[in-house]
Amino acid sequence: MTPRALLIAAAIALPCTASAATTWAGVDATTRGYGLHAGLSVFQVPVLGTLGVEATAERAWRKDNPSRFAAGVTLRDLNLPLTRIDAFASAGAEYAGRFGVYTEGGLRGPLLGPSGWRAFVRGSTASGFGAGVGLELRF
Numbered sequence: 565m566t567p568r569a570l571l572i573a574a575a576i577a578l579p580c581t582a583s584a585a586t587t588w589a590g591v592d593a594t595t596r597g598y599g600l601h602a603g604l605s606v607f608q609v610p611v612l613g614t615l616g617v618e619a620t621a622e623r624a625w626r627k628d629n630p631s632r633f634a635a636g637v638t639l640r641d642l643n644l645p646l647t648r649i650d651a652f653a654s655a656g657a658e659y660a661g662r663f664g665v666y667t668e669g670g671l672r673g674p675l676l677g678p679s680g681w682r683a684f685v686r687g688s689t690a691s692g693f694g695a696g697v698g699l700e701l702r703f
Contacts, residue, residue: 587603592682597632599620602619613652618654644671665690666690671683683695683697
């Protein structure tokens with residue numbers, strides 16, 4: 565069997581999750597504050613998930629802390645077998661009083677129709693470590 569045929573067979577045998585979205589938007593509450601996020605898928609990665617871009621704007625809980633703005637790439641819809649839960653991982657640039665880079669990872673699950681929940685942890689050179697939960701609409 566050729567490598568291409570093996571890749572196609574693997575893509576058929578282990579399909580991406582059914583909750584793969586073209587666009588998504590949501591609200592989050594984090595250890596630093598609250599905010600909005602929105603993203604757009606760029607293309608499907610066979611067997612793995614969806615590669616996309618995402619932007620975030622967060623307002624700090626305390627007025628003396630800076631707001632956070634971020635943009636990055638995300639690999640979403642990493643199906644966890646035998647569950648309806650997906651994992652995701654993101655990395656990009658942010659501004660939170662100063663410029664920095666961040667990485668983020670978490671889990672997403674369905675609620676009702678196109679809505680779902682998400683929980684994540686984040687590490688950043690500008691805003692430190694944090695975590696959050698949120699609601700998301702997927703289209």
